[in-house]
Amino acid sequence: MSSNNAIGQEASEQTNEQARTRAVGRAAQATRCDECGGRLVRESIETVCETCGLVVDEDALRREMSPSLHKQGKVGSGPVEWSLETTTSLRVDRGLHTTFFLSSDGYGNALTKAQKDKFGRLRMRHKRFQMESKRSIRLNEGLRDVQMIVGNLGLPNVVAADAAALLKRASEERLPGGRMGWEALAAGAVYVATSQSGFRRTTEEVAVHAKTSHERLCAAARKLRCELGLVDEVPPTQAWAVDAVVEVLGEQKGLSLDVCLELRRVGEFLLELADEACIGPGTARVTIAAAAVYVADRLTEGKAMTQQDVADAASAVVPTSKSKVSGYSRDVAGAYNGRYGTRAVAEVLTGRLS
Numbered sequence: 596m597s598s599n600n601a602i603g604q605e606a607s608e609q610t611n612e613q614a615r616t617r618a619v620g621r622a623a624q625a626t627r628c629d630e631c632g633g634r635l636v637r638e639s640i641e642t643v644c645e646t647c648g649l650v651v652d653e654d655a656l657r658r659e660m661s662p663s664l665h666k667q668g669k670v671g672s673g674p675v676e677w678s679l680e681t682t683t684s685l686r687v688d689r690g691l692h693t694t695f696f697l698s699s700d701g702y703g704n705a706l707t708k709a710q711k712d713k714f715g716r717l718r719m720r721h722k723r724f725q726m727e728s729k730r731s732i733r734l735n736e737g738l739r740d741v742q743m744i745v746g747n748l749g750l751p752n753v754v755a756a757d758a759a760a761l762l763k764r765a766s767e768e769r770l771p772g773g774r775m776g777w778e779a780l781a782a783g784a785v786y787v788a789t790s791q792s793g794f795r796r797t798t799e800e801v802a803v804h805a806k807t808s809h810e811r812l813c814a815a816a817r818k819l820r821c822e823l824g825l826v827d828e829v830p831p832t833q834a835w836a837v838d839a840v841v842e843v844l845g846e847q848k849g850l851s852l853d854v855c856l857e858l859r860r861v862g863e864f865l866l867e868l869a870d871e872a873c874i875g876p877g878t879a880r881v882t883i884a885a886a887a888v889y890v891a892d893r894l895t896e897g898k899a900m901t902q903q904d905v906a907d908a909a910s911a912v913v914p915t916s917k918s919k920v921s922g923y924s925r926d927v928a929g930a931y932n933g934r935y936g937t938r939a940v941a942e943v944l945t946g947r948l949s
Contacts, residue, residue: 618920685759695882724758733777734766740781740806747804750794756789761819775815775877778806783815790829798832810913814879821876831870836884837862843908848900861891861940865927872930875923886923890931896939
């Protein structure tokens with residue numbers, strides 16, 4: 596038995612010696628470059644060869660979520676919180692800034708009024724410091740509006756992410772400003788995102804939960820569609836705009852059915868041209884439709900109406916002035932002449948159909 600034990604002990608020692616030899620070899624190899632044998636040094640998060648500059652290893656930062664406690668080492672002494680939030684497109688910097696919002700201390704006790712006031716002031720200063728400009732602050736508010744509208748409509752997170760991307764593109768293109776507020780653009784971005792993702796919602800449904808009117812929402816959606824080059828991807832808002840104007844004109848002016856159909860056909864063609872040429876992008880589509888109908892009347896035979904007639908007809912849906920119809924009609928006529936020159940509109944439409 597003793598001889599067997601001696602043999603087993605000797606074999607174990609040989610195995611341990613071989614393991615130590617392999618470990619020493621790996622350690623020596625870890626300090627030398629595989630290519631040239633040079634010494635390895637650590638620079639920032641990279642391990643590089645001092646001689647040839649080969650990057651041997653790179654230690655990436657861990658950005659996973661991990662639970663932590665207010666009182667480390669005392670499990671159960673306080674509420675568990677996340678020490679790192681996941682990145683999200685619904686914040687200005689994808690959520691990489693520090694956030695805090697505590698209504699209790701580490702032991703779960705409610706904060707006193709003085710403590711809440713103190714943390715409220717700290718939270719306000721923290722929010723100001725994490726935003727680099729007023730535009731970033733307004734963008735952050737717009738992203739919160741997007742999240743609120745999407746949540747109230749019961750839409751998936753992919754719609755919120757798409758709407759946030761559209762709102763950020765709008766901010767980069769400097770679309771907000773003047774009568775085009777961030778609230779309207781946020782609601783318009785949600786509407787455009789629903790159209791792109793297949794979870795279609797009407798403008799009326801989105802406007803119920805928006806901080807803006809239905810008219811401004813439609814104008815913002817049109818601005819995003821025209822300015823961001825989405826004319827071919829997203830269907831237009833208020834597709835019935837030309838029909839509404841022509842219907843009121845037909846009743847007020849006693850136009851025949853043939854004249855109404857011709858105005859509708861040419862007006863819709865000119866309205867599409869206005870969308871492609873980005874004419875009045877922040878204006879209600881009904882107003883641009885009124886200008887398109889007036890230009891259609893000028894391009895066809897009859898000349899049955901004035902700018903005031905068209906403005907009155909459009910005002911039955913959206914308040915519109917004669918000056919707006921006059922200005923936008925010049926732009927629409929200019930876009931038509933710039934593309935088709937002096938060709939008759941009937942010839943152009945026939946060529947499109949063929």
